[in-house]
Amino acid sequence: MSVATSKSPLEVQRTIHEILERHAGVQGALLPILHDIQDVLGFIPADSVSDIAAALNLSRAEVHGVITYYHHFRMTVPGRHIIRICRAEACQSMGAEALMVHAEKQLSCSAHQTTEDGVFTLEAAYCLGLCASSPAISINDEVYARVSTADFNALIAETRGQT
Amino acid sequence: MSTTIYVSRDSAALAVGANRVAQKILEQAKLKNIELSLVRNSSRGMFWLEPLVEISTPLGRVAFGPVTPESVASIFEQGLGEASQHPLYLGLTEDIPFLKNQERLTFARMGITDPLSLSDYEEHGGYEGLRRALTLSGTQIVQEVLDSGLRGRGGAAFPAGIKWKTVANTPSEQRYVVCNADEGDSGTFSDRMTMEGDPFMLIEGMTIAGIATGATQGYIYVRSEYPHAIATLTEAIQIAESAGFLGRNILDSEHCFSLQVRKAAGSYVCGEETAMLESIEGRRGIVRAKPPLPAVQGLFNQPTVINNVITLASVPIIMAKGAGFYKSFGVGRSLGTLPFQLAGNIKQGGLVEKAFGLSLRDLIFKFGAGSRSGRPIKAIQVGGPLGTYIPESQWDLPLDYEAYLAIGGTLGHGGIVVHDDTADMSKLARYAMEFCALESCGKCTPCRIGSTRGVEVLDKMASNQNREQQVVLLRDLCNTMTYGSLCAMGGMTPNPVLSALNHFPKDFGLV
Numbered sequence: 001m002s003v004a005t006s007k008s009p010l011e012v013q014r015t016i017h018e019i020l021e022r023h024a025g026v027q028g029a030l031l032p033i034l035h036d037i038q039d040v041l042g043f044i045p046a047d048s049v050s051d052i053a054a055a056l057n058l059s060r061a062e063v064h065g066v067i068t069y070y071h072h073f074r075m076t077v078p079g080r081h082i083i084r085i086c087r088a089e090a091c092q093s094m095g096a097e098a099l100m101v102h103a104e105k106q107l108s109c110s111a112h113q114t115t116e117d118g119v120f121t122l123e124a125a126y127c128l129g130l131c132a133s134s135p136a137i138s139i140n141d142e143v144y145a146r147v148s149t150a151d152f153n154a155l156i157a158e159t160r161g162q163t
Numbered sequence: 164m165s166t167t168i169y170v171s172r173d174s175a176a177l178a179v180g181a182n183r184v185a186q187k188i189l190e191q192a193k194l195k196n197i198e199l200s201l202v203r204n205s206s207r208g209m210f211w212l213e214p215l216v217e218i219s220t221p222l223g224r225v226a227f228g229p230v231t232p233e234s235v236a237s238i239f240e241q242g243l244g245e246a247s248q249h250p251l252y253l254g255l256t257e258d259i260p261f262l263k264n265q266e267r268l269t270f271a272r273m274g275i276t277d278p279l280s281l282s283d284y285e286e287h288g289g290y291e292g293l294r295r296a297l298t299l300s301g302t303q304i305v306q307e308v309l310d311s312g313l314r315g316r317g318g319a320a321f322p323a324g325i326k327w328k329t330v331a332n333t334p335s336e337q338r339y340v341v342c343n344a345d346e347g348d349s350g351t352f353s354d355r356m357t358m359e360g361d362p363f364m365l366i367e368g369m370t371i372a373g374i375a376t377g378a379t380q381g382y383i384y385v386r387s388e389y390p391h392a393i394a395t396l397t398e399a400i401q402i403a404e405s406a407g408f409l410g411r412n413i414l415d416s417e418h419c420f421s422l423q424v425r426k427a428a429g430s431y432v433c434g435e436e437t438a439m440l441e442s443i444e445g446r447r448g449i450v451r452a453k454p455p456l457p458a459v460q461g462l463f464n465q466p467t468v469i470n471n472v473i474t475l476a477s478v479p480i481i482m483a484k485g486a487g488f489y490k491s492f493g494v495g496r497s498l499g500t501l502p503f504q505l506a507g508n509i510k511q512g513g514l515v516e517k518a519f520g521l522s523l524r525d526l527i528f529k530f531g532a533g534s535r536s537g538r539p540i541k542a543i544q545v546g547g548p549l550g551t552y553i554p555e556s557q558w559d560l561p562l563d564y565e566a567y568l569a570i571g572g573t574l575g576h577g578g579i580v581v582h583d584d585t586a587d588m589s590k591l592a593r594y595a596m597e598f599c600a601l602e603s604c605g606k607c608t609p610c611r612i613g614s615t616r617g618v619e620v621l622d623k624m625a626s627n628q629n630r631e632q633q634v635v636l637l638r639d640l641c642n643t644m645t646y647g648s649l650c651a652m653g654g655m656t657p658n659p660v661l662s663a664l665n666h667f668p669k670d671f672g673l674v
Contacts, residue, residue, distance in 0.1 A: 025462060028425075030445030035387075035426050056445070065249040069447040070428035074386045084388075088349030088598075089544060089591065090580045094509035094535065126431060126598070127347055128388050130175050131580065132210040132512025134504060141390045145178035 004138045006042065009121040015040055016048045030056060030066055034073055035052065079114040079121035081159050083107075084138045086115045088122045092130035099135050100124070119160060165198040166243055169224065173206035174358050180232065181214040185253040187215070187235035195239055204279070205360025207274030208514030209261055217256055218243050221392070226253040253566075254450045261511055261530055263279060266492060267499050270353075270479050272361050279398055281406055284363045290408065292482030296371045297416050301331055302373035308478065310486035312498030317343055317434075317471030318546065318575040320497075320564045322480075329458035330376040331374070333466040338378035340369050340420075341443065342475055344385040344392070345427050345434040348547025350506040350578030353514060354472035359394035361407075361476070362399035366422060368475035370413065371482055372468050373420040376459045377428045377563045381422045384439050384461070387429055396424050426629065431602035435650045436469045440605055451606045471576070473502060494520035497563035497574075505531045507580035524558040527581060531648040542591075542667065546575025548598055549655035552588065554666040568648070571658065572650040588667035592660045601655040610653025613644045617660065624671055634673065637664070 007015065019036045023029040033052060037044050044067055053063045067073045084144055085103055087096045104110050114121045130136035135147035137152070139159055144151070170176070170185040185201060192199045205213060210394035212228035216238070227238055232249060241249045253259060255275075267273070284290065297306050302321040309324030330338055343364065348355040357365055369381045377660045385393050399523075400422050403409045411419045430448045434437050437451035440462050461467025477499065481489045496521035503526055510532040523543060527533070534540050542552040545562075551572035560566050567574050582591070596617035605611045617640055624633045641657035646656040664671055 027654060028443050028445040030263075031425065031442060037429070062446075066445070066447055070430050072427075072429035083201075088583075089548060089594070090350045090507040090578075092591070092594070093580060093582045093586065124614060125388060126602075127349045128174075129352040129386075130178050131350045131507065131578070132509065133175055133179060133213070133354055134507060136178060138388075143174050143178040143391075145175060 012041060012045060012048075014049075016045075018047075020051065024055070025034055029059070030063070031070075034067060038073060042078055043076055046075055065132070080119050081140055081162075082121045082123060083156075084123045084126050085111075086123035086126070086130070086136045087135070088127040088131075090127075090136040091136055095136035099149065099152065100136070100149065103152060106153060110152040120156075164606060165200055166489055167200050167202060167219040168243075169202045169204045169219075170205040171206040171213060171215060171354060172391075173213075174347075174389075175210045175356075176206055176213040176215070177391070179213050179229065180331075182353050182669035183232045183453065184214045184216065184230050185237060186448045187232045190234055191239045197239075197243075199305050203274050204276060206356065207256065207262060207276050208270065208356060209259065209511070212253070212511040221373060222255065224256045225257065226256040227251040261376055261515070264530070265516050266500055266518050267516045268480050268489070268492070269364070269473060270356075270361075270366070270502055270514060271480070273356065273514070274360075278395055279402060281363065281408075282507060284361075287481070288384075288483060289363055290367055291296060291368050292479035293371055293408070294414070296374055296378070296482050297418070301375045302475075303375060304336040304371060304482070305331055307486050308375070308481060311489040312479045312486075312493070313474065313477055313489070314436075314483060314497070314564065316477070316501065316576065318348075318549075318573065320574070323470060323474050326458050326470070327372065327376050329456070330378070330466045330468045333459050335466050337380070337463075338376055338466045338468075338670070340372045340376070340378045340381040340470075340475075341439070342381065342383040343434065343439055343469055344389075344472050345439060346386060346389075346472070346576070347431040347434045348549075348576050348578050350580035351504050351547060351576045352502055352506075352543065353502040355392050355474050356514060357476050358383075358389070359395050361571045362396050363403060364479055365472055365536050365615070366399060366403050366409065368478035370420050371408065371423060371478050372470070372475060374413075374418050376468055378466075378468060379419050379421065379437055381420060382425050382443055384425045384427055384433070384443055385425045393424060395427060400424065409480060432604045432652050436650060438650075439469070440467070447604070449606050450652075452649065453503075462623060463621055473576075492518035494518070494561060494563050495565055497565065501562070501577045503562070503577045503579055505579055505581070506538055506643070507544075508534045508583045509581045510535045519563040519592055520561045522559045523553060523579070525559070526562070526579065528624065531581070534581060534583045536583045536585075538585065540581055541584045541586050542582045542588060542663070544580040544582070544591075544659060545575040545578075546658075547578045548595060549573070549651060549658055550575050550578070551658045551662040552582075552591070552666060553662070562612050571662070572653070573658070588619065588670040589625060592663040593618060593625075593672075595656055595659040595663075596621060599652060603652060607647070607649040607653060609644045609647035610649070612655070613648075613653060614639055614656060615645075616640055619657075621660075627672060632671055634664070634671075
């Protein structure tokens with residue numbers, strides 16, 4: 001499932017307020033709130049920070065600090081599909097670095113960037129828990145293991161077809 | 164008579180096409196008018212055979228694997244019985260040596276049951292531990308866990324019972340149980356398998372921990388990289404709640420315990436217990452100084468039991484079968500079993516639950532059948548990214564906590580990553596520093612700055628800028644990180660770096 005938003009600014013604001021209301025009174029609600037926002041919109045809009053801060057009685061700096069601390073959260077619009085290539089040790093032992101190089105070439109985009117057409121964001125992951133079937137990647141919420149360069153090309157073609 | 168076919172729903176099976184295989188099986192059954200029920204079970208943990216297809220026969224389940232969608236039709240063609248001549252036929256699943264030679268206590272149900280079927284769970288011994296715990300006092304439960312010798316399976320190997328006792332004895336209105344499921348170590352997947360494959364076992368273990376210590380609220384902090392585990396756990400919690408195993412008056416007792424899943428956000432250091440608490444509380448995952456210990460002042464400043472998934476998942480069988488049974492496995496002070504995870508460049512990768520004490524050589528060759536590439540094995544990293552690279556001269560040591568500590572290593576969470584002779588150990592050493600720089604929380608200087616300096620020094624060594632002097636500098640830096648860091652992130656990053664340097668100096672241009 002792709003996530004990037006096509007909502008109007010008003011709809012975005014309404015979505016954020018609904019999420020904030022849903023978590024009202026929950027202890028330690030900041031991460032669940034940020035996850036919900038990113039799951040719906042694909043990213044956390046910079047101008048939502050003050051609303052989140054107000055709802056949780058935090059400073060904007062604290063909220064901004066949390067968003068930027070965690071690798072998972074992003075404040076810019078990602079591609080329609082997010083590809084993560086595991087580059088931890090187990091996958092390295094089975095050619096993850098070469099797979100990353102291949103992916104960068106195939107997508108004409110380097111790690112942590114989005115392709116020019118906005119279809120794919122390429123990221124590195126540090127372990128997907130598929131270490132006995134390396135190398136592993138994920139595309140959105142689906143995982144793939146023992147991925148050869150040919151498998152990668154086929155998955156990209158298939159995913160591109162979905163958009 | 165209807166036939167039952169099993170196809171795993173574990174991520175590692177899905178990642179190699181288990182859903183497409185399952186779909187083909189249903190199509191074939193319809194086409195051939197065969198009445199069958201398809202069970203999406205947990206995985207046996209023989210990942211080189213996934214997608215594994217198992218068929219029930221009067222003699223037991225027989226297995227086929229690795230099955231592709233294209234090969235499904237031919238399996239049906241040859242008949243579903245146990246005498247199949249199909250090239251993917253593996254015989255009775257239980258007789259496959261990889262499985263047969265294990266000692267599965269915690270993973271006893273793995274690959275056998277439907278993860279979300281409570282009746283499956285109870286038929287296979289589930290909730291016996293909780294039922295017994297409900298007849299005991301909190302102190303008696305804690306004593307049983309103490310007597311079992313169970314030590315933290317997350318990596319630090321601290322006795323679980325002592326932690327529980329501290330929490331129980333700290334006066335407070337509110338106590339918590341937090342399950343650390345931020346399984347970030349490369350080469351480990353036993354937590355993921357447990358959450359996806361036997362979630363009620365973890366729920367039961369946490370409930371017992373709650374009853375033992377007087378905690379009424381639990382949190383499971385799961386990595387965002389594990390979407391399937393989060394979905395399965397969330398569903399399992401709802402099922403357990405509606406069946407009276409969670410919530411108010413558990414099984415009509417006076418005990419209450421509720422559970423929440425909290426999704427992490429991709430920070431490795433949040434696997435460190437105090438950083439995890441910060442994260443659950445809604446802050447940056449910055450490590451706290453200890454003391455106070457979390458058992459005294461933990462989540463929201465209250466006494467908190469923090470245990471890894473496997474530690475908590477080991478509790479139900481300890482309560483069901485008794486401490487004596489559990490500690491009859493293992494050696495020395497490493498009692499019970501450890502789910503070892505064979506990963507990386509290994510032919511038969513997967514989960515091997517064995518009592519402590521076997522050798523790495525047996526694990527890698529008898530279970531793992533050597534490298535997947537077929538090339539000689541050069542180094543084996545035991546215990547995750549902060550673990551030591553073990554050269555062949557040390558492969559015969561017993562796998563127990565103390566033996567590994569003695570060589571400056573760690574068993575960690577039981578992850579074992581195999582590298583063949585094409586591995587460049589200087590690159591792996593550099594990666595360890597790079598990873599530390601990327602994931603350091605930044606609170607203490609040795610870790611935050613030391614890791615970046617470490618990358619620079621290793622780069623200078625690689626390009627032969629005063630190489631001999633850089634080695635002195637690197638060792639000095641590692642010494643500062645080991646003894647000056649606040650937590651294991653900076654404190655143990657020197658393990659892979661120095662073991663690579665000490666055992667494989669050639670790769671660093673030193674002879």
